[in-house]
Amino acid sequence: MDLGKLLKWSKAEHSHLPWRKKRSIYRTLVSEIMLQQTTVSTVLNHFERFIKTYPDFESLAKTSEEEICMAWKGLGYYRRARNLRLAAIDIAENNSKVPTKVDELKKIHGIGDYTANALISIGRNKPALALDANLERVISRLYGIKEDKGPKLQKKIQQLFADGFIFPHLAKHGPRAVNEALMDLGRVYCQARKTDCLLCPLKESCKAYQYDEVGKYPVVKEVKKESFDLDVVRFVVKKGRKILAYQKKENEWLSGQLELPTYVLKTNDKKLKQYPKLSKRLKVEKLKKFKTAITKYKITNYVCELSEAEFEELVGKKKKYLFVTNNIEKENFSTATIKTFSKI
């Protein structure tokens, strides 16, 4: 496999990324956590600002959960921000020494297989494969590995790598450069639903391309997707420049973010526990509404403005609701909450 061609392409096209231009184990950890579930272009808008606010493990360890969630704004999936802070606390307690072995790294809060291997390969430039959905797809195509996408495929790839059948000369080419180049390949030419094989620097040695079976790798099992309809009402209760809201808990959707009091009007999912049901009847026909979606739920959001007294009469007095400033720059409101504001 001509990795040299791949590395040349990756270096020419992607070495400008800020987490690649200047390296440290801390910057690698922050960028890898940010890049999980968020696109490179979005991370580019936030990485340097975040590093300026929290330049090292110590500063991150000293921050509060609320502060880090604010600094994470725009990146989504706030659980990652909270885990990153907890990881920094663990590392700071160890004199900011980051372990050099996968098993030791996985003892740190929020660090799993992928991040541990990324810290070894990209952070330390030592032989390892940082296997996420991107890399497993690219490698399964390159080597023609037919296995169910996910943990089974990852286990197989790691075994083939440990046995020297996959990237046997990784150390020579540079584990960091190879991992990053494969990530680039998966992002640019070898996407899940779209490939540009003719432009791919590895097309001559790619098994899936040679067999004309690109779409068959990795093996994706048919799963019947459940989907539910959910109608909710989002109450807008104002007091001067403040607004009634609550912070989402750890086990709730969008945990850590602020939402307006939200109640279920109807749903065909009997098990839904995310929002309480509105026990009293509410006429919604004349209310403004907008659509959103989260996981398997298609949500119709009704917007209802009430006075504090009207709200308490409807749902009772609830301790979890507090008046917060309605400044969307300063407060960490959920996207649905911000959309609600645009309707009033």
Ligand code: SF4
């Ligand atoms: S040739 Fe096509 S399938 Fe193979 S690695 Fe390149 S883009 Fe992916």
